[in-house]
Amino acid sequence: MKDYIEGDRGRLEELFQKSLGAQELPEARPLCQVCYHFTGELADIEVGFVGASEDEYYLVANSPEGEEALKTLGYQGGGDLKEREEALKEMKEARRQKRRTYFTEEFGSQISGPDALLSTLHDCTNCHNCMRVCPICFCRECFFDSDALKVSPDNYLGRARKKGALRLLPDTLLFHMGRMNHMSLSCVSCGVCEDACPNGVPVSRLFAMVGDRTRAIFDYEPGRDLEESIPFLDYREEELQEWEAPYTQSTTHCPSSS
Numbered sequence: 001m002k003d004y005i006e007g008d009r010g011r012l013e014e015l016f017q018k019s020l021g022a023q024e025l026p027e028a029r030p031l032c033q034v035c036y037h038f039t040g041e042l043a044d045i046e047v048g049f050v051g052a053s054e055d056e057y058y059l060v061a062n063s064p065e066g067e068e069a070l071k072t073l074g075y076q077g078g079g080d081l082k083e084r085e086e087a088l089k090e091m092k093e094a095r096r097q098k099r100r101t102y103f104t105e106e107f108g109s110q111i112s113g114p115d116a117l118l119s120t121l122h123d124c125t126n127c128h129n130c131m132r133v134c135p136i137c138f139c140r141e142c143f144f145d146s147d148a149l150k151v152s153p154d155n156y157l158g159r160a161r162k163k164g165a166l167r168l169l170p171d172t173l174l175f176h177m178g179r180m181n182h183m184s185l186s187c188v189s190c191g192v193c194e195d196a197c198p199n200g201v202p203v204s205r206l207f208a209m210v211g212d213r214t215r216a217i218f219d220y221e222p223g224r225d226l227e228e229s230i231p232f233l234d235y236r237e238e239e240l241q242e243w244e245a246p247y248t249q250s251t252t253h254c255p256s257s258s
């Protein structure tokens, strides 16, 4: 597990002060360094420093309830947010670009291909900590903790005989690929799974990167709109045919089907 802020209270305070004015914090989680959702626009009241001069800050009401609360506290509102909005737009675009580069040229290139992926997950001991802390993995009983995957020693022996050998611990890839399939569309890049990993597996970056790619296909963004349904729940028969085509064509030309 990794502590991002080590040391005493003074160090914490120093980092907090630095974070108020800084755009880059090397001590932050890897995913926080490439996050472009760093404002609280879904909160009733947002406290903002971006675009403000030193010793000033913005209090932004994002809902009628927020407005009411600020009025009750004596704030009249009506301030100009133009400088803040322009500064935010620039920062967010820079972060988007940084994220794209990180997931394509840096981290992305390290895990590209089956061998690199297996090597990335090599230290995984299948403890499922990453799943337990994930805010999206809220199933009452996780499939990967269920009896369906509790197999007898004979099962392992049978599989080892059949394949010639069996990697222990088994099924780590099944766990990650399965979990990725279940929830990576909704991964919010919070990074806590990677914090909770006892073996330093870059699991949050892997899930966030795959999530970015699959979300781009569906033009979906988790949390953007409460009315927007998850692509899993919105089945359309005519979509993604360009992905299916290679498989349907190879089935058509399969000798056994003629």
Ligand code: SF4
Residues within 6 Å of the ligand: 130, 133, 134, 135, 136, 137, 186, 187, 188, 189, 190, 191, 192, 193, 194, 203, 204, 207, 208
């Ligand atoms: S980074 Fe994604 S997968 Fe990891 S805990 Fe957060 S939401 Fe879950």
Ligand code: SF4
Residues within 6 Å of the ligand: 131, 136, 137, 138, 139, 141, 142, 143, 144, 178, 179, 182, 183
């Ligand atoms: S891995 Fe799948 S089954 Fe397990 S908690 Fe997450 S979404 Fe649910």
Ligand code: SF4
Residues within 6 Å of the ligand: 123, 124, 125, 126, 127, 128, 129, 130, 131, 193, 196, 197, 198, 199, 200, 201, 203
């Ligand atoms: S990635 Fe880390 S936290 Fe997740 S199952 Fe593997 S060892 Fe456990």
